[in-house]
Amino acid sequence: MSGPKPGFSRRAFFGGAVASAAAGAAIGVTATGLSEQAANAQAGGQGSAAGTSTAAGETYPFYGEHQAGIQTPPQDHLVFMVFDVTTTSATELQVMLAKWSAAIAQYTQGLAVGTVEPERELAVPGDTGEAAGMGANQLTVTVGFAPSMFDGRFGWAKYKPAVLNDLPAFASDALTPEFTGGDICVQACASDPQVAYHAIRNLARMARTTATTRWTVQGFGRASRSADQATPRNLMGFKDGTRNIVGDDEFAQQVWVGADSDQQWMTGGTYLVARKIHMLIETWDTDYIGDQHAVFGRTKMEGAPLSGAAEFDTPDFAATGADGKSVIPANSHVALAAHENNGGTKILRRGYNFTDGIDSVGRLDAGLMFISFQHDPAQFIALQQKLGSMDRLNEYIRHVGSGVFAVPPGLAAAGDYYGKALFA
Amino acid sequence: MSGPKPGFSRRAFFGGAVASAAAGAAIGVTATGLSEQAANAQAGGQGSAAGTSTAAGETYPFYGEHQAGIQTPPQDHLVFMVFDVTTTSATELQVMLAKWSAAIAQYTQGLAVGTVEPERELAVPGDTGEAAGMGANQLTVTVGFAPSMFDGRFGWAKYKPAVLNDLPAFASDALTPEFTGGDICVQACASDPQVAYHAIRNLARMARTTATTRWTVQGFGRASRSADQATPRNLMGFKDGTRNIVGDDEFAQQVWVGADSDQQWMTGGTYLVARKIHMLIETWDTDYIGDQHAVFGRTKMEGAPLSGAAEFDTPDFAATGADGKSVIPANSHVALAAHENNGGTKILRRGYNFTDGIDSVGRLDAGLMFISFQHDPAQFIALQQKLGSMDRLNEYIRHVGSGVFAVPPGLAAAGDYYGKALFA
Numbered sequence: 001m002s003g004p005k006p007g008f009s010r011r012a013f014f015g016g017a018v019a020s021a022a023a024g025a026a027i028g029v030t031a032t033g034l035s036e037q038a039a040n041a042q043a044g045g046q047g048s049a050a051g052t053s054t055a056a057g058e059t060y061p062f063y064g065e066h067q068a069g070i071q072t073p074p075q076d077h078l079v080f081m082v083f084d085v086t087t088t089s090a091t092e093l094q095v096m097l098a099k100w101s102a103a104i105a106q107y108t109q110g111l112a113v114g115t116v117e118p119e120r121e122l123a124v125p126g127d128t129g130e131a132a133g134m135g136a137n138q139l140t141v142t143v144g145f146a147p148s149m150f151d152g153r154f155g156w157a158k159y160k161p162a163v164l165n166d167l168p169a170f171a172s173d174a175l176t177p178e179f180t181g182g183d184i185c186v187q188a189c190a191s192d193p194q195v196a197y198h199a200i201r202n203l204a205r206m207a208r209t210t211a212t213t214r215w216t217v218q219g220f221g222r223a224s225r226s227a228d229q230a231t232p233r234n235l236m237g238f239k240d241g242t243r244n245i246v247g248d249d250e251f252a253q254q255v256w257v258g259a260d261s262d263q264q265w266m267t268g269g270t271y272l273v274a275r276k277i278h279m280l281i282e283t284w285d286t287d288y289i290g291d292q293h294a295v296f297g298r299t300k301m302e303g304a305p306l307s308g309a310a311e312f313d314t315p316d317f318a319a320t321g322a323d324g325k326s327v328i329p330a331n332s333h334v335a336l337a338a339h340e341n342n343g344g345t346k347i348l349r350r351g352y353n354f355t356d357g358i359d360s361v362g363r364l365d366a367g368l369m370f371i372s373f374q375h376d377p378a379q380f381i382a383l384q385q386k387l388g389s390m391d392r393l394n395e396y397i398r399h400v401g402s403g404v405f406a407v408p409p410g411l412a413a414a415g416d417y418y419g420k421a422l423f424a
Numbered sequence: 425m426s427g428p429k430p431g432f433s434r435r436a437f438f439g440g441a442v443a444s445a446a447a448g449a450a451i452g453v454t455a456t457g458l459s460e461q462a463a464n465a466q467a468g469g470q471g472s473a474a475g476t477s478t479a480a481g482e483t484y485p486f487y488g489e490h491q492a493g494i495q496t497p498p499q500d501h502l503v504f505m506v507f508d509v510t511t512t513s514a515t516e517l518q519v520m521l522a523k524w525s526a527a528i529a530q531y532t533q534g535l536a537v538g539t540v541e542p543e544r545e546l547a548v549p550g551d552t553g554e555a556a557g558m559g560a561n562q563l564t565v566t567v568g569f570a571p572s573m574f575d576g577r578f579g580w581a582k583y584k585p586a587v588l589n590d591l592p593a594f595a596s597d598a599l600t601p602e603f604t605g606g607d608i609c610v611q612a613c614a615s616d617p618q619v620a621y622h623a624i625r626n627l628a629r630m631a632r633t634t635a636t637t638r639w640t641v642q643g644f645g646r647a648s649r650s651a652d653q654a655t656p657r658n659l660m661g662f663k664d665g666t667r668n669i670v671g672d673d674e675f676a677q678q679v680w681v682g683a684d685s686d687q688q689w690m691t692g693g694t695y696l697v698a699r700k701i702h703m704l705i706e707t708w709d710t711d712y713i714g715d716q717h718a719v720f721g722r723t724k725m726e727g728a729p730l731s732g733a734a735e736f737d738t739p740d741f742a743a744t745g746a747d748g749k750s751v752i753p754a755n756s757h758v759a760l761a762a763h764e765n766n767g768g769t770k771i772l773r774r775g776y777n778f779t780d781g782i783d784s785v786g787r788l789d790a791g792l793m794f795i796s797f798q799h800d801p802a803q804f805i806a807l808q809q810k811l812g813s814m815d816r817l818n819e820y821i822r823h824v825g826s827g828v829f830a831v832p833p834g835l836a837a838a839g840d841y842y843g844k845a846l847f848a
Contacts, residue, residue, distance in 0.1 A: 079779075116661060117724045121714030128709055129661020129724055130645075130777075193644045194657075197779055201788060205709055213788065216781045221554075221618045233618075237540060237553020285552055285629055290545030300541040300553055353554075355503075355621055357640045357780075364625060364637065 055191035056135040062108045064410040065268045069140035069189050070373050071251055073226035077193040078219035078352040079200045080274065080369060082182030082403060083211040090154040094423050096210040100203055101417035107199045110136035128205065131198035139190040141199055143418045144272045144405025146183050159422045161263045163376045164406050170388035179276045179401025182214040187371065215401065217276055219352025219369045231303060231311065235353050235366050236284055238296050239303035242311055245348045254346045257375045265421035268409030270373045273380045276401025279367040284396045295392040297332030305334060317341065333393045336386050345379050347372040377404050479615035480559040486532045488834040489692045493564035493613050494797050495675055497650035501617040502643035502776040503624045504698065504793060506606030506827060507635040514578040518847050520634040524627055525841035531623045534560035555622035563614040565623055567842045568696045568829025570607050583846045585687045587800045588830050594812035603700045603825025606638040611795065617642065639825065641700055643776025643793045655727060655735065659777050659790050660708055662720050663727035666735055669772045678770045681799045689845035692833030694797045697804045700825025703791040708820045719816040721756030729758060741765065757817050760810050769803050771796040801828050
């Protein structure tokens, strides 16, 4: 099992690469391998039955200080699902979270929970089977709790972080009920979409009678980057993620909740903001290149700031042209979002492109599933309050979905589960 | 440019690996390279900016006896789009088809049509840019004409193949207007979804004022196989495509239209049937394994016929068990669809898994985008008339979308375009 460079900080510790079944067995989850095929994929990266990805056998460690899927270099595919908790029983919720934790520990290592093909004819398969033999494909699964989880239903009110509140309304919001609300988010990322979907589908299946699926977005194209990755493009054709957070120091400063939090259970955690952003593709595609450059404050092919020549040149927001005007317009996306113009604030962007086919009036329905991580939602809120009211990009985008979630730290070892501290 | 083994028959000929701009230039399409980045990707497979696929620089030949995307080994990703032709001018349609043909010749070789970043500030980009620098990623684009194209609007009535008619209604059809109808289909397949989407999006953009997008499905998971590929799994967890057509002889017998067609322009072409099949995932997932086996007539992990032990064992439909009953139930999917029980009829299946998120009542919306190719739609019709009325699988699936299309042969050389013979 030779995984890629893990996306954990230097301080990370790993309780074990493969989950024991202990956590699951205690609450009735039987963890068994997916027969020889999964074992092969696990051991030797035998390749995916349904994909040409090079990463079929690659795994990321599951246990650690932080959840995977945050500092992890963005994989190519996303399935993001938000659940409503339908039970009012704290015990049922606790069992579900423990089952999920044990299952995620297995899935991310290319192992199954339950059998695809039980021996007894009258037994229902424990696993839905579509990822059998496919390997982990770099799967990570990241879990977060919405503010609604702390409303008193489960005895969690006293554990509510002061910074975790529903996002305020932003200028130019166009939110729809189909992509807002919900109690728990699950972000599955992998180098193969079938593996990511399999994980989410089976978690949903385990949750039946306790939680129901509320909204979901499937993403591709990795519209963000880590230190070792080239910058991909969003569906406006521009590079996305050039100035993303990439170093451990910045993760410590901007992303991870420190020991000074009002809620100790969140130390090592972070906050996830999700925004489903619809792009007015057809309108954008009729805009002239000079305006597209001014909207982003960058060139299109190279992705250089308009004040520079190369993608990673530091933007010079003071530079003026022969006409005395700023070279990078003050209301361009890069100028409004830059940390230099926001008291040093950065957020980790980890979004994906999406397409939803054709909308009700025949236009291409596509955009960016924006996902950011920050140690305080106030970081996103401050940026979006500026962007929502001033960004030239607003002419071409609509925020149609939204959510904010407390992402607890990673699990220490088998037996630990997401939210365990909240049931004390 | 070392592409993979092309999916063309031994009789194929190639007019040239990279399209010249001649066809496009004649009608106002300026074909220019995507600057150095695309050239790099093209020449050396420098890797995708937004993908880990091994196939970033791989191309399939464009010109040849048959269109690519049929015998081509199924790539991992699909974007299938059906257009309505809105113009009533045969000349406008002709120009659109010539533009599309020239553009597809470029895209499939990793080249652009128009610039992402024109030099003049007031110029609108010719290419939307999201695939800049990504390489061809095995892209193929396949074009087909629905029966409605031969209704007399464009002077094509005399070229209507006798076998090309709207599909009859089948027992258990549950078609919805959102995924039926339309005039022209375009199937883009690639090892990266962003590359496939880019091609379709830019064809749609070129078609504006002449054709509009009607319905689309994005697929993944390659739920079919060619000779050299392992059999992937559909979202019911079963292997799909075990007995698919894989040899040149069978392609000649079952897939390609021969010289004996009533319409000579279809020689070397084929007929595409598309069926968007919704799976009742949650219901299926509660079924016991013995019934799942009986529904398909195969085992789940191995995919062996119930009469055998290994996936590629020939099903023995006459085998009976100790109870005197057929080992493979007569109303199982494999028994009803097998060529032994259908006068030797086979069809080339080239479908993909899809997910559309969550439906209006909170269930997972997922299934199979079934695509088949055959030299006569009657091959599919005969099979589906049996399956629609008797298949045990019908309890768990709904056909919600449908279309049938005449797929003309491949283009001979630059200057040729889809439908050229129909404007004579």
